[in-house]
Amino acid sequence: MIEYSNDDALLILNTVEGLGLKRKHKLLSIAEPKDLLTDFDRYKPALLKILGTEVFGKLENLKTEETLGKEWDDLQKYDVKVTSVFDESYPDSLRNIDEYPLLLYYKGNEDLFRNRGVAVVGTRGASRYGLNVTRDFATEFARAGLNVISGFARGVDTAAHKAALDVKGGTIAVVASGLDICYPAENRALMERILDEDGLFVSEYRLGTYAAQYNFPERNRIISGLADAVFVPEMRIKSGTMITVNHALEQGKDVFVVPANINQPTAEGSNLLLKQMQGALVLSPEDVLEAMGVKADKKQKESVQLGFYEMQILEILEQGETHFEELMEKTGLNANDLQNVVFNMEMNDLIDRTSGNYFTLK
Numbered sequence: 001m002i003e004y005s006n007d008d009a010l011l012i013l014n015t016v017e018g019l020g021l022k023r024k025h026k027l028l029s030i031a032e033p034k035d036l037l038t039d040f041d042r043y044k045p046a047l048l049k050i051l052g053t054e055v056f057g058k059l060e061n062l063k064t065e066e067t068l069g070k071e072w073d074d075l076q077k078y079d080v081k082v083t084s085v086f087d088e089s090y091p092d093s094l095r096n097i098d099e100y101p102l103l104l105y106y107k108g109n110e111d112l113f114r115n116r117g118v119a120v121v122g123t124r125g126a127s128r129y130g131l132n133v134t135r136d137f138a139t140e141f142a143r144a145g146l147n148v149i150s151g152f153a154r155g156v157d158t159a160a161h162k163a164a165l166d167v168k169g170g171t172i173a174v175v176a177s178g179l180d181i182c183y184p185a186e187n188r189a190l191m192e193r194i195l196d197e198d199g200l201f202v203s204e205y206r207l208g209t210y211a212a213q214y215n216f217p218e219r220n221r222i223i224s225g226l227a228d229a230v231f232v233p234e235m236r237i238k239s240g241t242m243i244t245v246n247h248a249l250e251q252g253k254d255v256f257v258v259p260a261n262i263n264q265p266t267a268e269g270s271n272l273l274l275k276q277m278q279g280a281l282v283l284s285p286e287d288v289l290e291a292m293g294v295k296a297d298k299k300q301k302e303s304v305q306l307g308f309y310e311m312q313i314l315e316i317l318e319q320g321e322t323h324f325e326e327l328m329e330k331t332g333l334n335a336n337d338l339q340n341v342v343f344n345m346e347m348n349d350l351i352d353r354t355s356g357n358y359f360t361l362k
Contacts, residue, residue: 006033019055024102030043030050078107079107085101097247106201109200121231121245130266130267137285138160141169171194171199180208181209183211224244232257236268316330317361
């Protein structure tokens with residue numbers, strides 16, 4: 001008789017087509033996974049009842065020893081590790097969520113599992129405002145020592161991961177595919193950067209699993225589950241972000257939202273959360289940190305002597321993102337003089353230049 005560990009057994013069960021998470025959880029009512037496979041004949045009647053004839057047949061006919069060997073070989077090939085709910089290394093924050101993942105695949109700095117964190121989630125098609133808010137808040141979360149947790153998608157997710165890395169902070173990417181697959185493909189360089197700079201990738205899907213549409217709502221419960229709170233810079237009403245928010249609320253997590261342009265389609269969900277009082281309105285990263293009982297980073301910028309035009313530009317940018325030509329019109333400066341002023345302000349970390357020659361407050 002071959003004796004399996006729980007991790008072994010779960011790796012094997014993950015290869016059985018048609019065996020989903022709900023039925024895997026039902027199997028736990030019979031026995032631990034290692035016992036189900038080690039003493040398979042004993043549990044056959046109960047397994048057949050839960051799995052049904054078709055799925056049970058696939059499990060019964062599986063060459064388990066050969067299958068397990070291939071799974072471990074693939075994990076070693078891609079430098080991926082696993083932790084199950086039966087292991088001490090499994091994140092405590094996930095143990096009590098509904099339909100917790102039985103087995104997690106991860107790659108990178110596993111120490112991040114033990115840190116507090118904020119999930120930063122939002123729309124893939126974020127506006128300049130949404131991306132700026134994402135960068136500003138994620139930067140301060142990371143500086144305060146919190147993990148920045150997101151889903152590695154385009155838009156808000158990508159901006160959040162990058163912001164954390166830019167200040168040497170911790171970031172966790174929870175993905176909807178196997179960890180041997182980079183989705184979206186254009187984020188390959190970001191994937192490598194996260195791994196090179198002590199970040200962490202997490203998935204509940206075995207290697208070789210592509211990012212099917214139905215995987216994304218499932219993985220969102222892990223994003224919120226790993227976090228102490230969820231921050232939403234910008235989101236649509238019908239979106240994966242709304243699913244993440246609902247998971248967070250069900251898990252008893254705080255949800256923080258910034259107000260956004262009521263005419264911006266990508267912010268309709270954010271404003272709806274505020275209207276329905278499902279999310280706490282915040283205006284600065286410090287609002288979130290204070291609510292979480294976390295001290296903000298105390299490093300202060302050097303005092304900068306501001307002239308008339310610098311003060312004028314700051315007042316203009318307080319009203320929102322502004323184009324270079326509009327700044328020329330409002331300040332009365334010519335292009336060369338304005339360029340010198342905004343360059344110095346950028347160097348003093350007062351403003352940011354964004355795509356299209358727009359400027360925002362830092």
